[in-house]
Amino acid sequence: MNPHEILKHHWNYDSFRPLQEEIIQSILDGNDTLALLPTGGGKSVCFQVPALCLDGVCLVVSPLIALMKDQVKQLKDREVNATAIYSGMSKREIDITLDNCIYGDIKFLYVSPERLKTELFIERAKQMNIGLLAIDEAHCISQWGYDFRPPYLQIADFKKELNISRTIALTATATKEVKEDIVSKLELKDCNIFQKSFARANLSYSVFKLENKQQKLVEILEKVQGSSVVYVRSRKRTKEISDFLNRNGISSTFYHAGLSGRERDERQAKWIGNQMRVVVATNAFGMGIDKPDVRTVVHMDLPDTLEAYYQEAGRAGRDEKKAYAVALFHDQNTAELMARAEKSVVSKEELKRTYQALANYYKLAIGSQSFSSFEFNFEQFTKTYNLSLVTTFSAMKKLSDEGFIQLSDGFYEQSRVSFMLEKPEIYTYQVANPKLDPILKSLMRLYGGELFVNYLSIKEKEIAALLKTDVRQIKQWLQFLHDQKVIDYQASSDSQRITFLTPRQDVESLPVDNNQIEWRRNLAVEKAQAVIDYMATDQCRTTIFQSYFDEEPDKTCGICDNDLEKKKATSMTSIQPVEALLTSSPQSISDLRTKLPEQKEQQILEALRILIEDGMAMEENGGFFLKK
Numbered sequence: 001m002n003p004h005e006i007l008k009h010h011w012n013y014d015s016f017r018p019l020q021e022e023i024i025q026s027i028l029d030g031n032d033t034l035a036l037l038p039t040g041g042g043k044s045v046c047f048q049v050p051a052l053c054l055d056g057v058c059l060v061v062s063p064l065i066a067l068m069k070d071q072v073k074q075l076k077d078r079e080v081n082a083t084a085i086y087s088g089m090s091k092r093e094i095d096i097t098l099d100n101c102i103y104g105d106i107k108f109l110y111v112s113p114e115r116l117k118t119e120l121f122i123e124r125a126k127q128m129n130i131g132l133l134a135i136d137e138a139h140c141i142s143q144w145g146y147d148f149r150p151p152y153l154q155i156a157d158f159k160k161e162l163n164i165s166r167t168i169a170l171t172a173t174a175t176k177e178v179k180e181d182i183v184s185k186l187e188l189k190d191c192n193i194f195q196k197s198f199a200r201a202n203l204s205y206s207v208f209k210l211e212n213k214q215q216k217l218v219e220i221l222e223k224v225q226g227s228s229v230v231y232v233r234s235r236k237r238t239k240e241i242s243d244f245l246n247r248n249g250i251s252s253t254f255y256h257a258g259l260s261g262r263e264r265d266e267r268q269a270k271w272i273g274n275q276m277r278v279v280v281a282t283n284a285f286g287m288g289i290d291k292p293d294v295r296t297v298v299h300m301d302l303p304d305t306l307e308a309y310y311q312e313a314g315r316a317g318r319d320e321k322k323a324y325a326v327a328l329f330h331d332q333n334t335a336e337l338m339a340r341a342e343k344s345v346v347s348k349e350e351l352k353r354t355y356q357a358l359a360n361y362y363k364l365a366i367g368s369q370s371f372s373s374f375e376f377n378f379e380q381f382t383k384t385y386n387l388s389l390v391t392t393f394s395a396m397k398k399l400s401d402e403g404f405i406q407l408s409d410g411f412y413e414q415s416r417v418s419f420m421l422e423k424p425e426i427y428t429y430q431v432a433n434p435k436l437d438p439i440l441k442s443l444m445r446l447y448g449g450e451l452f453v454n455y456l457s458i459k460e461k462e463i464a465a466l467l468k469t470d471v472r473q474i475k476q477w478l479q480f481l482h483d484q485k486v487i488d489y490q491a492s493s494d495s496q497r498i499t500f501l502t503p504r505q506d507v508e509s510l511p512v513d514n515n516q517i518e519w520r521r522n523l524a525v526e527k528a529q530a531v532i533d534y535m536a537t538d539q540c541r542t543t544i545f546q547s548y549f550d551e552e553p554d555k556t557c558g559i560c561d562n563d564l565e566k567k568k569a570t571s572m573t574s575i576q577p578v579e580a581l582l583t584s585s586p587q588s589i590s591d592l593r594t595k596l597p598e599q600k601e602q603q604i605l606e607a608l609r610i611l612i613e614d615g616m617a618m619e620e621n622g623g624f625f626l627k628k
Contacts, residue, residue, distance in 0.1 A: 003028075006052045007045070010078040017042045023168070023194050024050045027132065032188035033168045034138070034179070036195040036549075039314030040292075043170045044071060047134035051108065052080070054166070056131030057101050060110045063137050063149055065408045068110040070289075075108055082108035085115055087373040087406060087499035092488055093455050096418065098124040100454065113140075113151035114406060114501045116158040118370065130164055135186065138169035139307075142181035143520075145174070146305040146527060150403040151501070156187040172314070173307040176550035198310070198545045199557060202317045205541035206326045206561035207534075213300055213328040214241065218248050221278065224324055226295030227271070230280040231312055233301040241300065242280040255281040257496070286312060292319035299327045302337045305527040306534060306548055327535060334532045341528035345521035346394045348512050354395035355404065356507045357385040364504040376407070376498040401520075402512065406499040414457040416490040417443065417478070423452065429486055439477045442466050443487075455490070538562050568610055574599060578607040579616070579626070586623030 003024050007013050016024075019035070020042055026033045027050040037043045051058030062068050068084040075082035083097050083106050100106050102124065109128075115121050133155075139145040141152035159167060169182050183191050208216055221228060230245075230252075232238055238254035245252035253267045253276045271279040272291050279285065283303070297316040303309040309327070317323025358364075361381055362374050382392050399405050419426060430437040442463050447456050460474045467474070475491065482489035505511075534544055540556035540563050547553060556563050577596055581587050587595075592604050608624055611617035617626050 001053070003049050003053060006049050010052070010080060011045070016045070019194050019196050020046055020049075026192040026194070027166055027168055028053060030166060032166070032186075032191045034182055034188060034191055034193045035168060035170045036174055036179070036193075037170070037172065038196060038198055038200070039172050039311045040318035041172070041196050043136070043172070044074075046170065047132065047168050048075070048080075048108070050168075051132045051134070054131035056129035057106060058108045058132045058134060059125070059128075059130050059164075060108060060134045060136060061113050061116065061152075061155060062110055063112060063140055063147075063152075065112075067136070068112075072108070072110060080108065081106050082110070084110035085121075086110075086112065087371065087408060088493075088497050090488060090490060092420075093416070093418070093490070094120075096454060102127045112406070113149060113155060114371075114403065117151065117154050122158070122161065125158075125162055130162060131166065133159060133164045133167045135167065135169045137171060138182050138186070139171040139174050139178050141185045142174075142178040144177040144181060144523070146307045148401055148520075150401070153185060156185060159187070172311055173549060175548065179550065195551065198549050198551050199542050199553075200314065200317065201557070202320050202322050203314070204322070204324050204557075204559040204561075205313065206324065207541075208326065208328050209330060209535070210328065211330055213330075214244055216328055217241070217298055217300065218245070218250065220296060220298060220324070220326055221245070221250050224296050226277075227274060227291065227293055228278045228296040228298065229286065229294060229312075229315060230278060230298045230300060231283060231285075231303075232280060233282065235282060237300070238280045238282060242278075245278055245280070250278055251276050252278040252280060255279050255285045257282065257284040261493075283308065283312065286315050289315070290318070291315075293321075294318070294323065295321075296324045296326065299325075302327070302329055302333050302531055302535070304337070304340065304524070304531070306530050306545070307527075309531065309534075310545055310549075329535055334535065337528050337531060338525070341524040342521070344394065344524040345517050346391065346398050348510075348514055348517070350391055350395050351398055351512055352507045352510055354387070354392055355399060355505075355510060357381070357387065358399075358405070358498070358500075359504050359507070361385070362500075364500065366504055366506055368500070368504045370502050371499060373497055373499040375493070376496050378496070398517070403501055404505075404510075406501055408497045408499070415460060415478075415492040416455045417447070417451060417458050418455040418488045419451045420485050420488055423449075426486070436477060436481065438467055439463065439474070439481070440486075451487075455488070538565075574603040575607040575610060578604060579611065582611075582617060582624055582626045586620070586625040588622050588624070592624075 001009060003021065007016065019037065023033060023035045023046045027047070035043060035046050037046070047058065047060070065086045068086060072082045072084050083100065085094055085097055101109050111121070135155060137147070140147050140149040141155070142148065167186065167188060169186055169188065171182070174182065179193070210216055217230065230241060232241060235256040235258050238256050242252040242254035253270060255264060255267050267276070267279065268289065270276045272289070294316045297313050299309065299312070303312065313325035316325055361384065364372065382389055396405065396407065400407055421429065426440060430440055443451060446462060446466065447458060450456060460471045460478070464471045464474045478487065478489045481487045530548065534541070537544060541560040542557035543553035558567070577599070578592060581592060581595055589604065593601060596604060608617065612619070615627065617624055
């Protein structure tokens with residue numbers, strides 16, 4: 001099938017969005033490609049459609065497990081075979097997944113950049129027919145970016161070793177320096193660069209400087225109906241603001257990484273299904289969520305960077321209908337933002353102390369195996385070693401940035417099972433263990449023979465209903481069969497996980513560069529200042545984003561708060577004569593046209609609109625008059 005047929009068959013779309021078709025054709029022509037499409041611009045289609053046109057597996061490098069799992073699910077829902085390898089999977093499951101990519105019909109394999117460095121993965125990838133390498137969130141390769149991930153720097157070596165001919169890098173936001181870094185560090189040859197405008201014709205940006213932010217939030221949500229995301233910085237504040245909205249008659253739920261995976265899934269589903277109008281969340285919310293009808297995104301706290309703000313605000317109005325991105329702040333907030341940036345540097349001693357504590361916590365010996373993965377409870381860890389919450393969080397973020405560890409938010413993972421014995425051996429085991437025969441028969445009846453070649457998600461509740469027993473008993477039997485090496489049973493989990501990406505190192509020789517730490521701090525301060533400048537500017541807000549992301553603005557948006565304020569000021573010359581006439585008696589539009597021949601009808605209508613919006617005038621029975 002050609003790209004249009006694939007788009008219709010799997011996505012049921014009749015046409016591509018702007019730039020998608022050109023990007024797809026660039027890949028099919030065999031060119032290295034860089035695609036910069038803002039949030040909601042349809043980046044995934046740009047590599048998924050050409051991959052389905054090409055022979056072989058599409059290897060997708062992505063930094064977030066939640067994003068990988070979300071895209072795999074979406075592809076499977078569209079009847080496309082896709083899978084992912086991520087921390088927490090057993091060695092056997094990884095082995096089977098890689099085999100399926102080599103010998104089976106898997107079309108998309110999602111991995112983290114850290115995985116590309118492992119000898120096992122490199123050797124198995126050499127046996128795959130990789131038709132396309134797609135690098136998502138490609139800004140992570142650049143130290144000038146806001147989310148630098150050193151393992152991305154290894155991708156060029158991986159490409160060369162496997163002689164991969166087609167590469168696409170994708171990101172939503174990139175400054176000039178970041179774009180140059182992406183092309184250089186990924187060694188993209190004769191790269192075609194496609195950049196969609198950062199201007200969003202339907203999205204109005206506004207900023208309000210005020211003390212009572214909660215009351216303003218209610219005003220915004222009462223004025224603009226429809227679905228909304230409200231961003232705050234702390235987990236505690238998500239609940240406080242959500243409770244406040246509910247007390248004011250606005251249905252709301254809250255979302256943060258501290259909730260269990262099941263709770264987050266349920267709350268997200270309610271919001272997507274419009275059972276809840278508002279979700280109040282930390283920045284853990286939003287990545288990979290495709291909800292087109294969000295009418296407002298409100299930031300109650302300032303984000304750390306303009307990149308983050310643009311991405312989060314851009315979750316409004318993906319359906320191309322009018323939407324609003326609003327930031328609320330006061331002077332204390334800007335001072336706090338700058339203080340956070342100043343303190344973002346963590347000393348080498350604090351890094352070493354945190355790394356040593358983690359190694360002790362999990363009893364890791366020096367030289368232990370890379371990709372060791374464990375459940376992680378941040379509060380319990382800091383209490384165990386009497387560590388500062390703020391300093392430890394910053395240190396762990398730095399250890400993650402440097403590629404020593406990977407922290408993944410908890411997400412609800414259904415239980416998974418695969419048979420470890422062949423069919424004749426299973427039959428022999430059933431005969432020898434009649435008490436376990438019913439559960440083995442139930443597994444085969446409910447999930448079929450694919451359990452012998454793959455890992456399948458199971459529901460203990462389903463098995464319990466079939467065998468007329470309780471879920472607890474089913475879990476005990478499954479765990480026993482796992483211990484007997486009859487099955488590999490991965491019980492459901494929604495805990496946060498930590499993965500040690502490298503063998504445990506001697507803390508005294510931990511390779512951390514003090515100059516690099518200081519450089520990152522200065523960059524954080526620079527980016528914080530850009531946010532503060534954006535809040536204070538009287539320029540068109542869309543052109544601020546365009547200039548920041550190296551796009552030459554050709555006109556102002558006309559719909560942000562600053563442009564509307566200027567338009568209103570310009571309109572004052574039209575407003576004053578209209579206001580004077582309305583003072584004496586009610587006037588129809590016809591009356592105003594007759595009495596103000598020097599003004600065009602559009603000017604009169606604009607003056608009336610402003611007077612009504614400002615609460616100064618009203619209309620009744622076709623006549624307009626000033627309120628007393």
